[in-house]
Amino acid sequence: MSNRILVADDEPSVLKVVKYYAEKNGYRVDTASDGESALRLFQDATPDLVVLDIMMPGLNGFEVCEAIREVDIRVPVIFLTAKGDLVDKGMGFKLGADDYVTKPFEPEELIMRIGTCLRRRDAFPVERKNPGVIDLGDLSVDLSSKTVVVRGAEVSLTAKEFDLLAFLAQHPTEAISRVRLLQGVWGEDYIGDSGVVAVVVRKVREKVEENPAKPHHLLTEWGYGYRLV
Template sequence: MAHSVLVVDDDPTVSDVVRRYLERDGCRVRLAFDGHDALAAVAEEVPDLVVLDLMMPGVSGLDVCRQLRRDLPDLPVVMLTALGEEADRVAGLEVGADDYVTKPFSPRELVLRIRSVLRRTAPATPAAPAVLTDGDLTADTGRRVARLSGRPLTLTVREFDLLAFLLKNPARAWSRAELLEQVWGWQFGDQSTVTVHVRRLREKIEADPAAPRRIVTAWGVGYRYEPAA
């Protein structure tokens, strides 16, 4: 079945280009031109993924993303941000965007990024699922559900992917570049993406995010997952 994608951008030209490329890739596309329309469209029919412009009049992309994260934490969001504005990219990641593409962008690159996110959210094959466990922390890769002390964790697509990767590969120091390639599938990109996701994940699984015991900083390298003793 074709994936459904909601494209939210106040520029009709950008929206039309993205729509045509996604439809050519086999997606079913709906358009919204502001934040109010976007939230109404999601309330009417939840898409498989949202492409969301950061800067829009009225309800901004950040506000829309915050609302989606509250109501639909598992819904993948790919943010469109202004070229060179690192603060905007970080802000989008902070509110829970799973990925971002900077403007002006290549429509082909956007389609590839969307494919990557959708592939990671697709149901796993019967042989693939595994429940990864570290003390009171578990991650079910088949159901894509993580729990801490039995309580379900609200994780975005990338946060779950990052947690599962670290649980599978504990006690080894990973650089940000390595995590970007292993978890995001990018061979190059903004490494602050990793920093933001690690910070968000620590806030959800660490007793004291300021003094993490699970995802620790490997100084001069990156991060390392320390399993419970």
């Protein structure tokens, strides 16, 4: 069965174009013109991927994404943003966004990104015993209670340590750049030393890895960033 996509945008022309190209590529498509309708469709249609315009009447894209993440941490979310808008991408990634596409965009590019997000999700399934809980082997991250359990025992993390681990956990096995981590965890307005990412990664490893010098979960992608497996 083909994947189902929910597209939410207050511009009818965008909905028409995305629906046409997505259906042309074999996807089933539901559309919504505002945030409230998007949430209702998400609950009713249970899509495999969501495309969200950020600036919508009523609930904006960030608010819709936050509501979605309360019940589903795995469905890919792609944000649409108008060129020139001052958008806090750090906030979007922190809420669990998988990608951004800037308007105006080439429909083929959006379809390509949709396919990439779906393949990534299917290639690296994450067991979900409860909504909001990400289980990666002997490492469990509860996004709702902000608790982490490793090998059956709860570990104590600072707020920033948890935010970094949770950000990586929402993109399992994906290599995340240091810049993206800095934006997603500390925010785009952060003006401190970028080396803070490596410092917090080291502290997290000391708490979740059996041997921090030879990590099993929080891996380094040399010259780029980090990956959680």
